[in-house]
Every structure is written in structure tokens, then in C-alpha cells.
Amino acid sequence: MNIIDVGTSAPYPVVVGHGLLEETGDYIKHYAKRAETAALITDDTVDAFYGGRVEKSIAGAGLRVIRYVVPHGEGSKNAENYISIMNFLAKEQVTRSDLIVALGGGVVGDLAGFAAATYLRRIDYIQIPTTLLAQVDSSVGGKTAIDLEAGKNLAGAFYQPKLVLCDLDTLDTLPEEIFRDGCAEVIKYGILWDEDLFEHLKARRTDFDREYTVSRCIEMKRDVVTVDEFDNGKRQFLNFGHTLAHAAEALSNYSISHGQAVAMGMATIAEKAAADGTCSASCAAEIAGILDRFGLPVKFTYTPDEMYEVMLSDKKRKGGKISLILPEEIGYCVIRKYTLEEMKEFLCGGPD
Numbered sequence: 001m002n003i004i005d006v007g008t009s010a011p012y013p014v015v016v017g018h019g020l021l022e023e024t025g026d027y028i029k030h031y032a033k034r035a036e037t038a039a040l041i042t043d044d045t046v047d048a049f050y051g052g053r054v055e056k057s058i059a060g061a062g063l064r065v066i067r068y069v070v071p072h073g074e075g076s077k078n079a080e081n082y083i084s085i086m087n088f089l090a091k092e093q094v095t096r097s098d099l100i101v102a103l104g105g106g107v108v109g110d111l112a113g114f115a116a117a118t119y120l121r122r123i124d125y126i127q128i129p130t131t132l133l134a135q136v137d138s139s140v141g142g143k144t145a146i147d148l149e150a151g152k153n154l155a156g157a158f159y160q161p162k163l164v165l166c167d168l169d170t171l172d173t174l175p176e177e178i179f180r181d182g183c184a185e186v187i188k189y190g191i192l193w194d195e196d197l198f199e200h201l202k203a204r205r206t207d208f209d210r211e212y213t214v215s216r217c218i219e220m221k222r223d224v225v226t227v228d229e230f231d232n233g234k235r236q237f238l239n240f241g242h243t244l245a246h247a248a249e250a251l252s253n254y255s256i257s258h259g260q261a262v263a264m265g266m267a268t269i270a271e272k273a274a275a276d277g278t279c280s281a282s283c284a285a286e287i288a289g290i291l292d293r294f295g296l297p298v299k300f301t302y303t304p305d306e307m308y309e310v311m312l313s314d315k316k317r318k319g320g321k322i323s324l325i326l327p328e329e330i331g332y333c334v335i336r337k338y339t340l341e342e343m344k345e346f347l348c349g350g351p352d
């Protein structure tokens with residue numbers, strides 16, 4: 001078992017290990033001493049696998065448990081569910097000293113976290129992430145959000161959890177495609193900051209050492225959010241491959257998965273970075289090679305022009321400039337800001 005302390009403005013531990021669900025109640029007693037009621041928020045799939053076990057553990061520690069279950073999938077991260085959760089918490093007389101428990105993937109974590117950030121102007125919450133993506137990324141760092149009709153994550157708050165419990169056993173029930181989606185994010189960490197992790201993943205493929213890998217990724221996320229809690233600088237590195245990925249997801253009407261889009265985004269950026277001399281051809285080949293070994297796609301079916309048009313509306317574009325994360329070598333990346341013309345040249349090989 002590993003405990004990784006996150007030193008944000010409100011510090012908290014992330015526990016990584018096996019069999020943690022059964023110990024949820026003990027952890028709550030230790031890290032959220034005042035709570036008398038735990039509002040367990042989850043989705044229907046995760047509830048069927050793990051809701052009963054977590055509820056039993058929390059009830060065993062002497063807390064009242066109330067449960068709110070949303071349908072699985074991104075569609076649940078909406079304003080309607082958010083308001084329903086607020087009304088549910090109020091009807092159940094959840095107080096400021098009580099606690100929300102977010103059990104599930106990034107959808108549940110973001111939705112329940114945003115509810116915690118705003119119900120009674122904030123109550124404590126803990127994250128129990130059950131997807132690989134949620135364990136290595138979304139449960140750590142305090143970004144909470146819901147989607148609006150105009151786009152993803154448009155309403156939200158930075159609000160750190162009291163505790164994150166990453167039970168590695170929950171990954172056993174993940175459908176393969178969702179596991180692979182998380183692998184794209186894991187590979188991203190290796191390319192960004194950790195050549196040893198990259199080599200481990202290259203050698204072991206999806207049979208990587210889960211405790212080592214999840215813990216290393218969380219340590220890297222911890223390092224980033226500790227120095228840039230509110231996403232004004234270093235945290236942007238986590239967007240490696242994501243600007244192109246978001247464009248492709250939008251172009252596909254969200255029929256390609258996020259992980260697949262990120263994989264193609266990273267491979268494409270690496271290829272372009274090799275073409276403009278930022279990284280070597282061998283580095284770009286390494287990146288495409290590892291993604292391929294994980295069964296992740298590396299080539300977009302959209303033209304650079306199509307991608308560019310969609311990227312113009314990306315919310316991460318600041319003042320006419322787009323920031324891209326470029327690999328220089330495995331384990332070392334840089335941020336470059338591009339004007340729209342430069343961006344077009346980078347992607348499409350030259351302005352019209």
C-alpha cells in the first residue's frame with residue numbers, strides 16, 4: 001500500500017492499494033471525524049459491483065448511509081442530476097459536518113465533487129475512483145464539474161477532497177476498452193515526466209504493475225497540482241495530446257472514446273514535433289510504438305484542416321494563442337504557444 005500526500009491549499013492523502021473498499025468506514029472515521037451521515041453517490045454500473053460493499057463498510061463504522069445512483073455515462077454529468085442531488089441532500093437533511101462519498105469513474109467524481117463544492121457552500125467529500133483514468137487523473141487535484149449544453153466541464157469548481165481511496169481491485173471489473181482508455185493517460189505521464197515508467201509500460205504492456213504505475217502517475221499529478229492548483233501554468237502539461245483529442249472527439253460527435261482520441265493526439269503531436277525538429281524521429285516512433293502496443297490508435301481519420309477549424313473554438317485558447325505540449329524526448333516535454341497562423345502551419349504545413 002502507498003500513501004501519497006497532496007500538498008494543495010487543503011492537503012489530503014491518496015491511498016493506493018488492495019481491499020480498500022472494505023476499509024472505507026475506518027478511513028472515514030479517521031479523515032472525516034465529524035461526519036454522521038455519508039451520502040454515497042455512484043452510477044448504476046459501479047453500484048451493482050461495489051455499492052453494497054462500500055455502504056456496509058461505512059455503516060459498520062457507525063455512520064448513516066444514504067445512496068444516490070445516476071445512470072452510467074457522460075450524459076449523467078449534467079445540471080439536472082446536479083440539482084437532483086442537491087435536493088436529495090437537502091431532503092435527507094445532510095449537514096455541513098456530513099460527507100459525500102464519490103464512488104465511480106470521472107463522471108461520478110466530477111459530479112459528486114461539484115455537489116460537495118456547492119451544497120451548503122461546501123461540505124467534505126472523498127473520492128473512491130474505480131476507473132484507471134479516475135485513479136491516475138480525475139480523482140486527484142480537485143477539479144470538479146458538470147457539462148452544459150454548450151460543452152463539457154463548463155460549470156465547476158476547484159475543490160479538493162478530504163481523501164482519495166484508490167482500490168486497485170476495482171480495475172478487475174473494468175471493460176477492456178475503458179481500461180485501455182485509462183492506459184492512454186498512463187502512457188501520457190511516462191512521456192511527460194518519467195522515462196522509467198515509459199520503459200516499464202513498453203515492456204509489460206497492459207500487464208503493468210498496477211500499484212507501481214498508479215502510484216507513480218498520482219505522484220506526478222501531485223507534483224503538478226501542488227505547484228499549480230488552479231491551472232495557470234504547469235498543470236497545462238496534463239493536456240498533452242488533448243487539444244487535438246478534443247477536436248477529434250467533437251468531429252466524431254463523441255463516437256470515439258476520449259482515451260483513443262488522446263492516443264491519436266499524442267502520436268500526431270509527436271510526429272509534427274519530429275517534423276519541425278523539436279523531438280527526434282526515434283522519439284516520435286517510440287510514442288507511436290507504445291500506443292500501438294496497447295492497442296490504441298495513432299492516426300486521425302480527419303484532415304489537419306478539419307482539426308484546425310474545430311480547435312479554434314477550444315476553451316483553452318487564450319487571446320488568439322493556442323498552447324501545445326510537445327515532447328522533446330521521452331520523459332521531457334515543453335509548452336509552446338502558437339498564434340493561429342503558426343498553429344495552422346504546425347498542423348497543416350503552412351498558412352492558406
Ligand code: NAD
Binds near residue numbers: 046072104106138142
Ligand atoms: P466514467 O466515469 O463514465 O466511467 C466509464 C464507465 O466505466 C462507466 O460506464 C462506469 O459505469 C464504468 N465503470 C466505472 N468503474 C468501473 C469498474 N470498476 N468496473 C466496471 N465498470 C466501471 O468515465 P471515466 O473515463 O472514468 O471519466 C471520464 C470523465 O472524467 C469525463 O467526464 C471527464 O471530463 C472527467 N475527467 C475529469 C478530470 C478532472 O481532473 N476532474 C480529469 C480527466 C477526466
Ligand code: GLY
Binds near residue numbers: 137141231235238
Ligand atoms: N486532468 C487535467 C487536470 O487535472 O488538470
